Amino acid sequence: MKVHHPTTLDEALAAVEAGAVPLAGGTDLMVEVNFGHIRPDHVVGLRRIGELSSWEDRRIGAMVTWRTVETKGPKAYAEAARTVGSPQIRNAGTIGGNLGTASPAGDGHPFLAAVDAGVELVSRRGRRVLAWSDFFTGVKRTARQPEELITAVVLPERLPMRHAFGKVGVRNAMVIATVCAVVTRDEDGATTAAFGSVAPTPIRAPRAEEMISAEPKPTESALAEFQRLVSEEVQPITDHRSTEAYRRHAAGVLARRLLERCLR
Amino acid sequence: MIITFELNGAPASARVMAPVSLLDVLRDQLGLPGSKNVCEQGECGSCSVILDDEVVCSCLVMAGDIEGSTVVTVEGLGEGLNPVQEALHRAGAVQCGFCTPGIVVTATDLFTKRPRPDDDEIKEALAGNICRCTGYGAIVRALRGLAEVER
Ligand SMILES: Cc1cc2nc3c(=O)[nH]c(=O)nc-3n(C[C@H](O)[C@H](O)[C@H](O)COP(=O)(O)OP(=O)(O)OC[C@H]3O[C@@H](n4cnc5c(N)ncnc54)[C@H](O)[C@@H]3O)c2cc1C
Numbered sequence: 001m002k003v004h005h006p007t008t009l010d011e012a013l014a015a016v017e018a019g020a021v022p023l024a025g026g027t028d029l030m031v032e033v034n035f036g037h038i039r040p041d042h043v044v045g046l047r048r049i050g051e052l053s054s055w056e057d058r059r060i061g062a063m064v065t066w067r068t069v070e071t072k073g074p075k076a077y078a079e080a081a082r083t084v085g086s087p088q089i090r091n092a093g094t095i096g097g098n099l100g101t102a103s104p105a106g107d108g109h110p111f112l113a114a115v116d117a118g119v120e121l122v123s124r125r126g127r128r129v130l131a132w133s134d135f136f137t138g139v140k141r142t143a144r145q146p147e148e149l150i151t152a153v154v155l156p157e158r159l160p161m162r163h164a165f166g167k168v169g170v171r172n173a174m175v176i177a178t179v180c181a182v183v184t185r186d187e188d189g190a191t192t193a194a195f196g197s198v199a200p201t202p203i204r205a206p207r208a209e210e211m212i213s214a215e216p217k218p219t220e221s222a223l224a225e226f227q228r229l230v231s232e233e234v235q236p237i238t239d240h241r242s243t244e245a246y247r248r249h250a251a252g253v254l255a256r257r258l259l260e261r262c263l264r
Numbered sequence: 265m266i267i268t269f270e271l272n273g274a275p276a277s278a279r280v281m282a283p284v285s286l287l288d289v290l291r292d293q294l295g296l297p298g299s300k301n302v303c304e305q306g307e308c309g310s311c312s313v314i315l316d317d318e319v320v321c322s323c324l325v326m327a328g329d330i331e332g333s334t335v336v337t338v339e340g341l342g343e344g345l346n347p348v349q350e351a352l353h354r355a356g357a358v359q360c361g362f363c364t365p366g367i368v369v370t371a372t373d374l375f376t377k378r379p380r381p382d383d384d385e386i387k388e389a390l391a392g393n394i395c396r397c398t399g400y401g402a403i404v405r406a407l408r409g410l411a412e413v414e415r
Pocket residue numbers: 021022023024025026027028029030031046062083084085086089092093094095096097098099100101105106107108148149150151174175176177305306307
């Protein structure tokens with residue numbers, strides 16, 4: 001068993017290139033270890049790398065915890081953070097680890113999708129920023145190469161004026177989303193709607209977005225149409241947490257409520 | 265590999281041969297069975313410790329990664345009963361007691377950072393600590409009483 005404790009990104013990248021498994025807060029990784037699903041014997045802990053924990057303006061370091069996002073993040077991102085696990089999980093769990101796992105139910109993803117954020121990846125060969133939609137490639141699959149680390153989330157220059165996060169689950173605390181979503185609405189009516197847990201990757205609902213963006217003051221019937229289009233556009237499956245039909249319904253209702261919150 | 269860190273105010277070290285949790289090392293190697301092993305998946309909070317000033321589930325901390333860190337367990341909260349323990353004891357907030365060490369660690373951290381928490385803050389702080397005896401009423405009453413004394 002070898003665990004590296006680097007204090008610089010360069011040292012960490014060298015370890016990753018040599019095959020070490022990145023370890024952030026451990027709240028996903030150690031569950032896998034404790035269940036006997038994996039047994040990594042070469043690990044690189046990322047906790048001591050200052051650059052990864054820093055938050056400068058639009059660039060949020062991968063090691064920033066949910067606890068920090070909860071206290072100083074943009075509104076909908078902070079709302080999402082507040083629903084992650086429990087205080088213990090939010091103290092340890094990071095945004096980079098959430099992206100590393102890339103669970104379809106990851107609560108951080110809808111915000112990134114709704115505001116068109118990028119994911120910064122660095123290897124010893126260079127640095128690249130992928131659009132969120134290029135980063136997520138499937139259920140727990142991403143475009144990250146084995147020798148790369150996720151180093152930051154990069155927000156757009158300007159965030160939409162209003163944005164809201166919501167999550168449907170079986171209880172309030174400690175729940176994996178049946179559906180989670182972020183809706184944004186700008187001054188000029190431009191609207192985005194992004195969803196988690198209703199497809200292999202986080203997704204947007206472009207037809208619903210286009211329809212409601214053209215409504216400066218959405219009427220009852222426009223809101224109903226928005227809800228209907230969202231239910232149609234999401235691509236959920238039935239699994240142990242919920243059924244396809246319920247997820248479609250819940251996604252539509254949730255999106256409409258979040259939009260109403262943005263319009264208030 | 266050998267990991268060195270600060271444990272309950274004193275230097276400590278552990279031999280780590282596998283990706284085991286800090287909880288396992290505390291209980292099996294370092295003779296500190298106060299942190300309880302219940303779910304090993306971060307759901308119950310019985311294993312809560314204070315790692316570098318934040319409460320976390322020690323079952324999800326990889327022991328090999330705590331080199332140079334500071335760890336405080338329920339055994340390290342001071343001689344005798346601290347005010348949180350005293351309050352829980354007086355309110356009869358302990359049934360089987362299995363969740364109690366985790367609750368003591370979490371609540372002690374809360375009162376260190378916010379000496380006069382309101383009910384919502386108390387409940388929110390304890391959202392990750394499950395009491396299978398469902399003794400939440402007495403636990404919250406005990407901590408509310410302590411917050412009132414602090415006021
Ligand atoms: C009880 C419990 C409740 C939870 N509730 C929620 C919830 O409500 N919502 C939610 O979204 N999630 C939840 N989670 C999952 C988890 O807490 C989050 O996904 C968290 O963000 C993971 O971050 P971490 O730092 O702990 O990642 P880790 O476990 O350290 O790492 C996760 C994965 O990402 C890789 N990785 C980590 N950092 C990097 C990096 N910088 N570059 C490349 N790869 C990296 C690791 O190798 C690993 O494969 C919960 C987990 C538990 C145990």
